[in-house]
Amino acid sequence: MKITHLTPIILHAPVTRGGIADSTHSITHWGAPGVAIHADNGLVGYGFSGTHAHLPTDRLIVQCATEAFGPLLVGEDPREVRYLWEKLHKHSPVLWVGRSGITHLALGAIDIALWDLKAKAAGLPLWKLLGGSSRKRVEAYNTDGGWLNWPIEQLVSDCRRLVEQDGYRAVKIKLGSADANEDLRRLGAVRSALGPSVRIMTDANGKWNLPLAVQIGRRLREFDVVWLEEPIAFDDVGGHARLAQAIDTPIALGEQLYLAHQFRDFIHAGAVHYVQPDVVRLAGITEWWQVADLAHSYSLPVVPHVGDMCQVHQHLCFAHPGCALLEYIPWLRDWMRHPAQIQDGHFVAPEAPGAGMEPTVEALERINRI
Numbered sequence: 403m404k405i406t407h408l409t410p411i412i413l414h415a416p417v418t419r420g421g422i423a424d425s426t427h428s429i430t431h432w433g434a435p436g437v438a439i440h441a442d443n444g445l446v447g448y449g450f451s452g453t454h455a456h457l458p459t460d461r462l463i464v465q466c467a468t469e470a471f472g473p474l475l476v477g478e479d480p481r482e483v484r485y486l487w488e489k490l491h492k493h494s495p496v497l498w499v500g501r502s503g504i505t506h507l508a509l510g511a512i513d514i515a516l517w518d519l520k521a522k523a524a525g526l527p528l529w530k531l532l533g534g535s536s537r538k539r540v541e542a543y544n545t546d547g548g549w550l551n552w553p554i555e556q557l558v559s560d561c562r563r564l565v566e567q568d569g570y571r572a573v574k575i576k577l578g579s580a581d582a583n584e585d586l587r588r589l590g591a592v593r594s595a596l597g598p599s600v601r602i603m604t605d606a607n608g609k610w611n612l613p614l615a616v617q618i619g620r621r622l623r624e625f626d627v628v629w630l631e632e633p634i635a636f637d638d639v640g641g642h643a644r645l646a647q648a649i650d651t652p653i654a655l656g657e658q659l660y661l662a663h664q665f666r667d668f669i670h671a672g673a674v675h676y677v678q679p680d681v682v683r684l685a686g687i688t689e690w691w692q693v694a695d696l697a698h699s700y701s702l703p704v705v706p707h708v709g710d711m712c713q714v715h716q717h718l719c720f721a722h723p724g725c726a727l728l729e730y731i732p733w734l735r736d737w738m739r740h741p742a743q744i745q746d747g748h749f750v751a752p753e754a755p756g757a758g759m760e761p762t763v764e765a766l767e768r769i770n771r772i
């Protein structure tokens with residue numbers, strides 16, 4: 403089995419109600435720039451990054467994947483994915499311009515596509531190729547009811563619907579309003595509506611400075627919050643370590659970290675409790691697995707951030723012993739051939755061979771018009 407060529411793909415999917423916001427970002431579409439990797443036996447592997455659907459940057463990502471990395475893959479056996487990851491990761495012209503950012507996102511998309519090919523060649527869903535079991539329970543928590551631009555009535559009714567109609571037992575709401583007291587009002591309203599047994603996660607998306615994070619972080623105890631996510635700048639190891647000493651609520655982070663080394667530094671410093679690696683931010687499944695093993699060795703739960711809209715992460719969670727809980731956001735479900743399925747608040751193990759990111763025929767037609 404040999405790789406013959408790569409083709410670029412850019413997918414832009416609309417988000418819920420035409421626009422969502424957290425404390426730092428406001429978007430109308432989710433971007434999935436990536437590649438299709440074609441093999442000489444007719445199989446095609448698909449892998450994507452996750453972006454804010456900005457076409458000029460998405461073009462740079464797919465250009466890096468197809469033009470800088472692509473020639474290194476042609477003629478190679480895609481099943482030798484860890485060897486190929488090393489080959490691409492150490493390719494000196496790309497390494498020289500950065501071990502993060504666009505080059506890393508491009509490598510991540512390629513790595514996912516290679517694992518997709520490997521699983522398809524084996525005729526197995528990725529979780530089974532990685533040694534997982536469908537008997538494992540992977541709970542879903544839902545983020546799509548808790549956006550900061552939802553008025554408080556919408557926030558409460560969405561969270562209530564997710565629990566009462568859709569069967570979720572855990573939801574995440576965004577913090578980081580201009581007035582921190584408004585955050586507490588919103589959180590209090592959701593806690594009152596959902597009752598004491600539903601778990602609530604909170605996420606400030608890096609909005610606060612350290613003293614404000616300590617001040618608000620201490621108040622979260624009143625609302626029995628599972629975690630406080632990205633309270634301050636996402637790469638501030640020392641700040642998160644000091645915050646972890648000052649508040650009772652556990653800290654979650656990792657969605658904006660590019661490297662396994664960065665996770666090592668946070669974990670070693672005691673600056674994170676819930677570890678949130680993202681397969682599309684790290685350089686794919688190969689590096690994600692290193693982070694999950696590392697966190698697991700420190701007895702820290704791995705709860706991935708889903709830049710892939712959980713299509714790949716669901717496989718990883720059915721396979722990795724450190725994962726029992728995974729974020730769910732539905733934005734790519736109409737664009738994927740085998741969208742993630744939730745039943746009674748839990749993921750259903752996918753049965754189709756591959757890593758889960760194959761677009762529908764209709765999506766591929768739309769992609770070609772971008």
Ligand code: MG
Binds near residue numbers: 657
């Ligand atoms: Mg987050």
